[in-house]
Amino acid sequence: MPLRYAWWNALAVPRGTVVVLTGRGEFIEKYATEVVGELLDRGFAVAAFDWRGQGLSDRPLADRGKGHIDHFSTYMADLRLFLDTIVTPNAPRPVVALCHSMGSHIAMREMAEGGSGPFSAALFVSPMTALRREAMLRSVLMIMPEVPSVEERYLFGTGPFVLLAREFASNFVTHDERRYRFTEDWFTADPRLSLGGPTLGWSRQAVRSMTAVQAPGYLERINIPVLLITAGEDRLIDPRSHGPLVARLKHGEHFTIGHARHEIMMETDEIRALFWEAFDRLTKGVLGR
Template identity: 35%
Template sequence: MRLDPAPLFTDIAPGPEGGQAHWAETSDGKRIRLGHWPCAGARGTVLLFPGRTEYIEKYGLCAADFARRGLATMAIDWRGQGLSDRLLPDTRIGHVDVFSDYQKDVAAMLRAARSLNLPRPYFLLAHSMGGCIGLRAVMEGLPVQAVAFTGPMWGIYVVPHLRAVAWSLAQFMPRVGQGHRLPPGTKIEAYPAIAPFDDNLLTTDPQMYDMMRDQLAAHPELSLGGPSFVWLREALAETKHLAGRSAPNIPCVTYLGSNERIVATDRVHKRMAQWKGGRLEIVPGGEHEVLLETPELRKPIFDGLEKLYLGNITG
């Protein structure tokens, strides 16, 4: 597989030494960016699936945590975000034509991991939208030995009295040629750039929130605002479809902030209650970004991930 050097903004990515990024091409011709951080004597590699709007550099701290625990990390910029190919003329809007297109990104990531000879076995850590993409990938045979999800988007939280409206608009607007537009209530700007820290939906740690803001200020090309109506339509359809499928037979832990306000928590509870060998951990006081919470909340999560991954090395 051809992999060309790509930028990795080390000025904003506090990851382990030796981090690299590469351009890869998907089967449908999209250029995506992949980043990886090595670890001396690594006992495996964490395949990290970020959420919507996110970018590789945001997870440098997580890669450092994993490196201290003997694990390498590989992360991805999904199509339509980060430095990967943007899909609309207005590059500030998140978009995907069909949700299954993200699986082409997953396939390219896996080919790259093998081409780079990243340490095996592989493990999955998937956040938010990445949790939706990751769930399908695991259901379809992603070769990992254990999986973890944080704030997984197995449903999108919409206030009850607006759910029918959201579904109707997501179906109607693309049919009348307006699928590229933003749904009501969403913004063209990246959330951390415009939302004050007080009562934000992402983290209770002011330093982490400042890090997100500083990253986007230093490299605005990483910014992404709200999703298109087409993305919303596809996300609603994908989460509905996955909800009807049985959980895969693989060790799993899911972490969910007790103050989660972005994804539909009822879908998370239902899925994990039915996951044989799976466990749901509620992070007390945590918001959506539990991996970027206070040190007191982060440490037990990474301790738990270490136990999950290293405890499931087979072969």
């Protein structure tokens, strides 16, 4: 089961390393277009990898377009492997996790269950902690049998990836059309990067994983500084779930960008400036400079 990763050395004497953990359906190149360069300009080495089932990592189903996973613990094991074999032996310290959406959720779980590992701090951007229509999704999953022939179907209302269906006017992840088109350029350059909707199985495991995070004492195990950034106009993740979550962290800080949509790092210059100010505050606190 090959997993794909990328590494960028710092441009000068490294201030540390940032590990970029992407969201569902994303891939290394999406962040390499702009975010990685901004991190390099700040003096950090950068590491990133494609989650199993997306990007150019192994895809578990014969139909590559289906976003599927057997258990979220598989994602956690893949992250642990990446950290143990690539990041821990090679990364200049300190190491900071920069995670988006699903990547935030998986990192959060791994830190709670396996410890902080090489990380000295983490940014959870629009973390997947509760979905906007989660109650409806749970109701549907309750009546669907948990057998492969059903689990491997697309979730209702989703389907295969269609590039021509990506209309900016109807998107709900960013206000910035130029950055929205970055992703399309990569899909055109390498169609293997595209991913369709999630399967029923992925959705079932996502709901179970979000439930696991709510267990008493679970998040309280995370012992590094965490900055959680909420997108006030998020239409995928329920932002109301973030405040109570941060309150459970030993060293948690909550910052909301009220006019941002889900993909904060792909937003307008104005919104991204607020994000980078928050990033710089956290890293200055970790580095002491």
